[in-house]
Amino acid sequence: MKVFIDGKPCEAEYGEYILDVAKRNGIHIPTLCHSDALSGIGSCRLCIVEVVEGSRRMVVTSCLYPITREIEVFTSTEKIKKMRKTIIMLLSSRVPQNDYIKRLREEYGVKPTSRFKGDNNEQCILCGLCVKACEAIGTNAIAAVNRGITKKISTPYDEVSEDCIGCGACAQVCPTGAIGMYQEEGKRTIWGRTFELLKCEQCGKYYATREQLKHSIDKLDGKKEMLCDRCKKKAVAASFKTIYEDMNL
Amino acid sequence: MYAPEIKDNLFIAKKIIEKYPREQRYSLAVLQDIQREYSYIPRECLKMISEHLRVPVSKLYSMATFYKALSLVPKGENVITVCDGTACHVRSSMVLIDEIEKCLNIRPGQTTEDGKFSLQTVNCLGSCAIAPVMMVNDKYYGKVTPNTLREILKNYGGVENE
Ligand code: SF4
Ligand code: FES
Numbered sequence: 001m002k003v004f005i006d007g008k009p010c011e012a013e014y015g016e017y018i019l020d021v022a023k024r025n026g027i028h029i030p031t032l033c034h035s036d037a038l039s040g041i042g043s044c045r046l047c048i049v050e051v052v053e054g055s056r057r058m059v060v061t062s063c064l065y066p067i068t069r070e071i072e073v074f075t076s077t078e079k080i081k082k083m084r085k086t087i088i089m090l091l092s093s094r095v096p097q098n099d100y101i102k103r104l105r106e107e108y109g110v111k112p113t114s115r116f117k118g119d120n121n122e123q124c125i126l127c128g129l130c131v132k133a134c135e136a137i138g139t140n141a142i143a144a145v146n147r148g149i150t151k152k153i154s155t156p157y158d159e160v161s162e163d164c165i166g167c168g169a170c171a172q173v174c175p176t177g178a179i180g181m182y183q184e185e186g187k188r189t190i191w192g193r194t195f196e197l198l199k200c201e202q203c204g205k206y207y208a209t210r211e212q213l214k215h216s217i218d219k220l221d222g223k224k225e226m227l228c229d230r231c232k233k234k235a236v237a238a239s240f241k242t243i244y245e246d247m248n249l
Numbered sequence: 250m251y252a253p254e255i256k257d258n259l260f261i262a263k264k265i266i267e268k269y270p271r272e273q274r275y276s277l278a279v280l281q282d283i284q285r286e287y288s289y290i291p292r293e294c295l296k297m298i299s300e301h302l303r304v305p306v307s308k309l310y311s312m313a314t315f316y317k318a319l320s321l322v323p324k325g326e327n328v329i330t331v332c333d334g335t336a337c338h339v340r341s342s343m344v345l346i347d348e349i350e351k352c353l354n355i356r357p358g359q360t361t362e363d364g365k366f367s368l369q370t371v372n373c374l375g376s377c378a379i380a381p382v383m384m385v386n387d388k389y390y391g392k393v394t395p396n397t398l399r400e401i402l403k404n405y406g407g408v409e410n411e
Binding site for chain 2: 140141142143144145146147155156157161163
């Protein structure tokens, strides 16, 4: 199926999201609550674009809008830019001191507003991507707590969580770097809990927590090798090499 | 903080919880039943529900903190609900709240030391014609003044006879 994004003809599969097609074709759409590895939540609204379908024109969130017809997409019309500015203004009122949002503000020329009083220590925009990540890992240690102005992301009772395995997936996907994860010689601290880190058997680099390893052994492959990502790749590559050698014989 | 003994009562919770099939969609219903029974959601129950319905504690905690009808801290024996909707606010519901603080030493969201009273505000009780309105448990009181308020609290053993 053919779609036009900012005038560029692009191939798309039925049901593919606009954002994915745009990305593949090197067209940039700003996002916050999106991660390629997780299904969309559509909470930040930064990825809005205009879709033209015949005589209809509408604003949609590109990360969640599936392509089902031949449409035309415009990623930065005046209207979209104006709407994005408002979104950025609101986000930056929530997290006035966040570097990432500050950069967005500069990029879009949004002036700081004094209309809302934000918390200078706040870094979280409550997009919920971390919760999604923790859910995908299967640990479900964190969730949205409270509602309205007291809403936040936390562990139950704001206490150290037994379910957390210290994998750091939540911190990794966070678009604003709001989740503090501290690592020093063999220890990692996240959500108020300190985990012991294990070393890769091959290269000796610290790479995962004990709980994380146990979780993946239980849930995933059942293999007990203690290798970091790089050594794992090397091992896989090496096994391919022998396969090819065997075939050559 | 006021915390009633619930240890020996947990089998009631167990009964309530096990009435429901092990499906996530019953989360809210179970939480409501537990709230009704204990007038709050004890920690132990959250864990029991999680195990029974196979729903993560974090998700249940999230729900319990989202809905106003659910409480994680014990509510008092008598729950005083003062309406602070527009009509009641205009007719000085805040004066009632201040008066309650004077009598019982609690602010909205708090429970007295002895566990006898909790105070909460809501945004409309649907009885604006008799504003300011308040409720004690299921009973409505209209056109409340600081004086009648004292009388009402007296009925529930809240204010000593002077
Ligand atoms: S570090 Fe803990 S809270 Fe974060 S994704 Fe991993 S298990 Fe979940
Ligand atoms: S990336 Fe689409 S709504 Fe956040």
